[in-house]
Every structure is written in structure tokens, then in C-alpha cells.
Amino acid sequence: MEADLQAMFNPGTVAVIGVSTSNPFHPANIIYNKNYYGYDCDVFPINPRGGELERRRVYRSISELPKKADMAIVAVKAQIVPKVAKECADAGVRSMIVISGGFAEMGEEGRALQDELVEICRSASITLVGPNCFGVYAPPVVDSFFLPPERTVLPRRGNIAVASQSGAFLVDQIMTNFHEAGIGLSVAVSMGNKAMVDEEDLLLYFAGRDDTKIICFYIEGIDEGVRRFIASAKEVAPSKPIVVFSGGKSERGKAAARSHTAALAADHELVEGALRQSGILEAETESEVTSFCKILAFFQHRPMSLCNIAVLSSSGGHGVLTSDLAAVAGINVPEFSEERQHEIRRLLEPNIQDIAALVNPVDLTGSASDQDFERALDYLLSKDDIEAALVLTLPYTPMMTSFVGTRLGQVVKKYDKPVVAYVPNLAKYGMVLEGFELNGIPVVHSIEEGVQMMKALRLLGDSCAR
Amino acid sequence: MEADLQAMFNPGTVAVIGVSTSNPFHPANIIYNKNYYGYDCDVFPINPRGGELERRRVYRSISELPKKADMAIVAVKAQIVPKVAKECADAGVRSMIVISGGFAEMGEEGRALQDELVEICRSASITLVGPNCFGVYAPPVVDSFFLPPERTVLPRRGNIAVASQSGAFLVDQIMTNFHEAGIGLSVAVSMGNKAMVDEEDLLLYFAGRDDTKIICFYIEGIDEGVRRFIASAKEVAPSKPIVVFSGGKSERGKAAARSHTAALAADHELVEGALRQSGILEAETESEVTSFCKILAFFQHRPMSLCNIAVLSSSGGHGVLTSDLAAVAGINVPEFSEERQHEIRRLLEPNIQDIAALVNPVDLTGSASDQDFERALDYLLSKDDIEAALVLTLPYTPMMTSFVGTRLGQVVKKYDKPVVAYVPNLAKYGMVLEGFELNGIPVVHSIEEGVQMMKALRLLGDSCAR
Numbered sequence A, B: 001m002e003a004d005l006q007a008m009f010n011p012g013t014v015a016v017i018g019v020s021t022s023n024p025f026h027p028a029n030i031i032y033n034k035n036y037y038g039y040d041c042d043v044f045p046i047n048p049r050g051g052e053l054e055r056r057r058v059y060r061s062i063s064e065l066p067k068k069a070d071m072a073i074v075a076v077k078a079q080i081v082p083k084v085a086k087e088c089a090d091a092g093v094r095s096m097i098v099i100s101g102g103f104a105e106m107g108e109e110g111r112a113l114q115d116e117l118v119e120i121c122r123s124a125s126i127t128l129v130g131p132n133c134f135g136v137y138a139p140p141v142v143d144s145f146f147l148p149p150e151r152t153v154l155p156r157r158g159n160i161a162v163a164s165q166s167g168a169f170l171v172d173q174i175m176t177n178f179h180e181a182g183i184g185l186s187v188a189v190s191m192g193n194k195a196m197v198d199e200e201d202l203l204l205y206f207a208g209r210d211d212t213k214i215i216c217f218y219i220e221g222i223d224e225g226v227r228r229f230i231a232s233a234k235e236v237a238p239s240k241p242i243v244v245f246s247g248g249k250s251e252r253g254k255a256a257a258r259s260h261t262a263a264l265a266a267d268h269e270l271v272e273g274a275l276r277q278s279g280i281l282e283a284e285t286e287s288e289v290t291s292f293c294k295i296l297a298f299f300q301h302r303p304m305s306l307c308n309i310a311v312l313s314s315s316g317g318h319g320v321l322t323s324d325l326a327a328v329a330g331i332n333v334p335e336f337s338e339e340r341q342h343e344i345r346r347l348l349e350p351n352i353q354d355i356a357a358l359v360n361p362v363d364l365t366g367s368a369s370d371q372d373f374e375r376a377l378d379y380l381l382s383k384d385d386i387e388a389a390l391v392l393t394l395p396y397t398p399m400m401t402s403f404v405g406t407r408l409g410q411v412v413k414k415y416d417k418p419v420v421a422y423v424p425n426l427a428k429y430g431m432v433l434e435g436f437e438l439n440g441i442p443v444v445h446s447i448e449e450g451v452q453m454m455k456a457l458r459l460l461g462d463s464c465a466r
Helices: A002-009 A027-038 A078-090 A108-123 A167-181 A199-208 A224-236 A251-261 A268-277 A286-299 A316-329 A338-347 A370-381 A404-413 A427-437 A447-465 B002-009 B027-038 B078-090 B108-123 B167-181 B199-208 B224-236 B251-261 B268-277 B286-299 B316-329 B338-347 B370-381 B404-413 B427-437 B447-465
Strands: A013-017 A042-046 A071-074 A095-098 A127-129 A135-138 A157-164 A185-190 A214-220 A242-247 A281-283 A309-313 A388-392 A419-422 B013-017 B042-046 B071-074 B095-098 B127-129 B135-138 B157-164 B185-190 B214-220 B242-247 B281-283 B309-313 B388-392 B419-422
Touching (some): A002 A095, A002 A127, A002 A199, A013 A078, A071 A078, A078 A095, A108 A127, A157 A286, A167 A214, A167 B316, A199 A214, A214 A224, A214 A286, A214 B316, A224 A268, A242 A268, A242 A286, A242 B316, A251 B316, A281 A447, A286 A447, A286 B447, A309 A370, A316 A388, A316 B167, A316 B214, A316 B251, A370 A388, A404 A419, A404 A427, A419 A447, A447 B286, B002 B095, B002 B127, B002 B135, B002 B199, B027 B042, B157 B199, B157 B286, B167 B214, B167 B286, B199 B214, B199 B224, B214 B286, B242 B268, B242 B286, B309 B316, B309 B370, B316 B447, B370 B388, B370 B404, B404 B427, B419 B447
Parallel strands (some): A013 A071, A071 A095, A095 A127, A157 A185, A157 A214, A309 A388, A388 A419, B013 B042, B013 B071, B095 B127, B242 B281, B309 B388
Antiparallel strands (some): A135 A185, B135 B185
């Protein structure tokens, strides 16, 4: 299968079948324009009635094209998709993405149509993604997502590959959240009904991509493809961490998944256990998907069995809430000995020596300066029993400067230990944020996300220890 | 007590004790400048060494002031606070905010100092907020939060009053999140060690404020003040909903709370049960604080026992995840009958009639238009068994326009039912967002927050049914 997916992600020539000469918002038109103006593939529009698009010829069928198409992207009514697929087979197309809905997710009639489509593709050795999907986002070559580019945001290029059973969840949550969190993406796939290409195929393909270091999946329910995916994950996870978020856990969620992509109901406990046993990191919330992927992008090569973290804050309340969240996530925030507290206190500036609370979480108070954070962090990371640190910086406080990120970054470079910084989500702190991230410290905008990142490291360590 | 708190929130003349003539970042200087330039109170700087601040006289003591001070804001070392308090008592000050830390939260010695301070205030009938706090934010009169204004954001004026045991959590989480969510604030109080003014005092004061319709508290642990607060909440909650977020639930969190504001450990189950029995809505996460307050700001006068909601989406995946989250939150998303599905289908445009999935969550697909949403929502709100709706709009999809918010707003105005809209958190959707909110539909940026809002309505209904 892997060879065929190469063709899916690297087509030289692409036919977009179903463009309208009257409706510029038709999905096929958006796909055609997107690729014509923004991607490297050579793209041709097709509509049986022919005509023109901005003075460029619209071809009546794939057999009319001046070049052989490697890939066909199809957005026509479900009923005529089999006919189109036959023409693609005759034209020697190697891969096909069917955007159209109206297949297995709509009941028996649609399922028959889908079976027919698969049969045609299989006999002609065409690799099929979909139907009922957004397809493949593979910059800079091709992008079959039918959303107007001016309405969407894209994550920067990077080393995480994502596949999702829901196209909208992929675009609206994963890709948008990645954009906001500054996480880089290599490729993304909306799998839809998974009539042919499924989770396992994509996992193995991602595993072989040099530009991909982390793999992320959104799945709904469990079926044969997911079972094989879980089995194969065992081989992949040790070299490329795999994050999975699973929808359709509740009874009503399962029902919704059935009518969405014809997904089969699954017992959630079974899924959970199987994921864990394969070394997969299961994200329990949408927010964990982003947190897990981001911390792995910063610290993927440091599998560890995370036991003890230090929490460094300028706010007692933040420390209290961090302790609560850490307890739920199974993260240990060990109480520091009197001796250690004494040693930290000696490092602090006189104005906070008498008011800082140093038990862990360490509360340096709202009068703390960059220097106090720098010294306390350096001291704590030097201790063997402290494996990671969560630094809660509030740039509100008067003595903190915009250098705090770069200063703490220099400290972190001395040690091979993950450190995560909390910085409030305000545009005015952009400068501080960059100082952290450019120096190897990922930034989160909520305490919860910070604890989620520590949880990812703990899960990764657990899976390595197995 | 109420009369004294009036003085705390409406001082005519304020003395800021502890300003520095050399360090412009000293908390007292920030407080002095903030009030001098930005608030209605008449404010005077005090330092025993005298001198000048930008050519304005610094007074040596409160007795030197040209006018009697109603309020003193004190930011000097803990050890000299009792001496300052005596001078305030002699000068006839009615209310005092002690910003300084170094009291009960630091152990026995500090506790003795705090007891001395309280004794002085009590004998002189001075109302005391703090010590170890940010104090009072009461626009447009006075603001004792010692944070540089250029580093913070403030929520707009509105009808929610907030009190918090953690100043930093109040500023960094509640007020910042309110700012981002567009929630309006009447007053805010950081209570610190609560040596005198405590949760119950503030609850009763907020209950009497005409500009306050919703009350929100962050508490850590349970003590005498919190116990009285919970008892009094029973009287207040029926007319003004009360949202409480409680930190220090875990063992380590409790320990952190002790070293933070000398809070007493509490058994979390006890707190939970007591809050519920008093009709308080307990927010379980930071995010729920914002969601609960925002939905109450839109729908406070509609206590209801929420049973069934409709979920309207252009994405199957979003529907699946909503179902999962609703199940956990105890919200019912009832499956629609074949007949109802048929009736909805007839209202849809031809291009989606064959592909929309209408079981509830209703998935109108990525090809849906504003009109499809408008008609489906109108139909569903007209049904007696549907008490509220969650509308998941993805303005990514080609057929949606910027009118979707205002159009759905017109539908909602026909019915007395809460509707919440999900709109992704992108600057480019600001126009859509305003269309919703100006027409009575609160907007959330995650599915989770939408479900949290439905949960708030359910909790409110439960508490009214009791």
C-alpha cells in the first residue's frame, strides 16, 4: 500500500472533477483554484458540459486532458461517482479522492454505491481516499480541502502528521489550534468513510515520511482498520510518538458517529486499554491533543518516566490550582525539605526573602523579578530528583521584564530536562512568549495545558518503560 | 457590616501609604498613579521621609493630609503595618486595604502581627480588606490592584461581581478571561488572608448592589467565613445566581493553600455537597467559571429545569464530540423521530437534502447555508420538548455568510429559549461573532464551553426546582 500513498501525496498532475462554470463557491471550484494558484501540482478542471473558467478551458472528461492525470479529486453527486471512477480507471489515474457525501453514512443504498466505487478502484489499482471527506492536505504539492482559503488558517510547516475521521474537526479544531499554538504540520488527511485507505495505511505511510516525527489521529469508533492501526502502532510508537483522540465514547456519541461516517460502535474501555497497550498516548480532550503534540514537538527525544516536577510561580493561587490538576493527572509535585527551602531562599532578592513560600509549588510572589525566577529554576533543575518544571510567569507583576523568556531559556539549555512556561494569552505578551519558545521552552496559556504537557511526558515514559 | 463596605467601595479621599520616591515600580507607586490618573477618588501619597513625586508633595503621615482620608491603602513591610494602622485610626480612616504580605500565611510570628492589626482596626471601627491581597477594584472610584495598567487588560463594565482568595487568579484568569469572553464586571475583590472582611461580608454586600446581577467567588479551603457564606448563599441565590470555583481540593493543593493564604484544609466532598445544597453553581474548572458567568449574563432570568437540547451543526465530528461531552455533563440530546427528521429535511435546500444527517445532533454538512441553519433552528425551537439549542457554526464552509449571526439572532428573539453559538476563535470571524452576541446569542470558542453553558442552565434549573 505504501507505494500507492506516495502517489496520493505527491501527484504531478491533478484533475478536479465537478467544477461549476456558474457557482464559484462549488467545492470543486475552490479545490481547483486553490491548487492552481497555491500548490505545485499541475491542475485541470473537468465538467461534462465543458466551457471556461477565467478564460481557461474546462475539459469534458479526464480522457480529454493534455497530460495523464496522476490523481483525480471528485466532487460530483454520489450517484454518478462510479461512472466517473470508471473513466479515471480508463485514463490510468493512480489515486482518487472522493469529496462527495451520500455513501455508506446515508444507509443501505449509499453503501451499495460505495462498494461499487471500491470495486472499480481496486480492479484498476487506484488508491482511494474517502468518500465523504476533505481528503489530503500535502503542502506544497496538493490540497483537496474544499474550504475557501481566506476563511481558514493553516499551521506552519513542521513535523506532525495528522489524520482524522472528521474533516471539520481536523480543520476547525486540530489545524486551527495548531496554528494558534505555533505547532508545525507536515501533512493532514481527512479519511471520511475510509472505504479503502484507513488508519493503518496512513500510520505506516506517516511512519516512513522523513519530515514526520509525531503522528496524531482522530478516530470515531473501532473497526477492522482501527484494530490493525492499533496493532501496527506498537512498531511505530517507539520511534515516532502517536497521539490519538477518540470521539463517539458515549451512547449518543456512538449513534452520532454512525450517521456521520458509518463508524461502528465501540466499547470505550476496550479502545482505551488497546491504545495504552500499543504505546499510544490517548488525549482525553481536544485541548490535550494540542498540548500533547506541542510538548512532543519540543521534547520528543526524551522518553522518561516522569515522577517529580517543580512548579515555580509568582502566584499562590496558581500554585494551588496546579497542585489540584497535577493530582488528577498523576503528576507528583513533591514537598521540598526545610533544607531545600532554605537554600532556595538564600538565592532570592531581599524584597521577597521574607514573603516567598517555597514548599513546591514555589510561590515567589508578585514582587519577584526575572532574577528570582532564573536562580530558583537553575537550582531546581540541578537537582537529580526534579525531572521537569512548570514555570508560571505572570508578566503583569511590576518587577518582571520582557527578558524573562530568554533568561529562563538560557537556564534550560544547561540541563536536559523539559520545562514548560505559562504565559497569559494576551497579544501584549507576544515578545515574552517568543523569548521562551525560541529558546526551547514551550508556552501554554492555561495552567491546565501545562499540566497536560507534563501528563504527556509521564505517559510517554510509561510506554517506554513497558 | 454593609455600611462599612459601602465606604470600602466608595471612598471620596484615599491615602496610599508606602510610595517610594526612587522606585516607580513599587506597588504603592503603581496604585497611587493608577488612581491619580484614572479614577474618581481624591488620592494622596504617603512616605515617612516625605519628598516629591512628579512635583507633587509626598506627605509624611496620614495626619498631615489636607483632607480627611476615608480609605488607606497600605503597602509597607508587614512589621510596620500595625504602627501605620494606629495612625490611620487616629486620623479617622474608615476603611483600610493592606496589600503587604508577611502575615498569617508565613507562620506564627506573622499570625501575631495579623491579630494585632485586626485588633487595632476593630477598636477604631475600620473595615479591613487583606492583608496579603490586591484589594478592591471598584471602577470608576478606586482600584488598589498594584499591577501596571499597561500590562493588564480589564473586562468591560457589567453586572458580575467577583471576589477571590487569590489576587493573581482573579486578575490573570477571571478578569482576563472575562475580557476575552466579553463579560462585564461591576466590582472585584482580592480577599487575601481575610483577617476581617470575608466571603460572607462580600456576598451580602454584592447582593445589595443594584449594578450586580451575578456573583462569582474563588475560594480556597473552608473556614468559618466560607461556612457563613454558604449559609447566606441560600438567601441570595434565588435572586442573584452565585458561581463558585474552589481550589485546594487535592492533598497537595490543600498544602499549597495553607502556605498561600493560611487557608484551612477542607474535605472536598463536604464543600461540594454544601455548595449544591445552597443553590450555588459550582464551576469545576477555570473554563467553567467563564462559561457559567457568561451564559448567566445572557439568560439570568430564565431558571428552568433543562432536560432536552437540540444540537445543530455543519460537521458530523463536532456533533459526535458534543454528544460525548453532553453525556458527561448530564445534558440530554434526544434522538429525533423519523417524522421529525422528515419535517426538518423538507425545510432544507435541495443540495443538502440527500446528505444531511438529522438524528440530533443535526449535521447539515459543510454544504449548508445560513438559510438551512435558520429554518432548522426555527423549527426546533418551536417544539415544546426542545428547551435550548447549541448551534455549531463553521464559517469556514463556502455557503455560510457573515449574516449567519444576525439571522439566527432574529430566530432566537421569537422564542424564550437559550441558544448558544460556537464560532471558532479567529480574528476573521469577529463580524460573525458580534452578529450573534448583539442579538442575544452568546458565543463560545470551543464545543466544551458550549456544553458547559448548557450545564450551567441545568444546574440553575435543579437549584430552582429544590
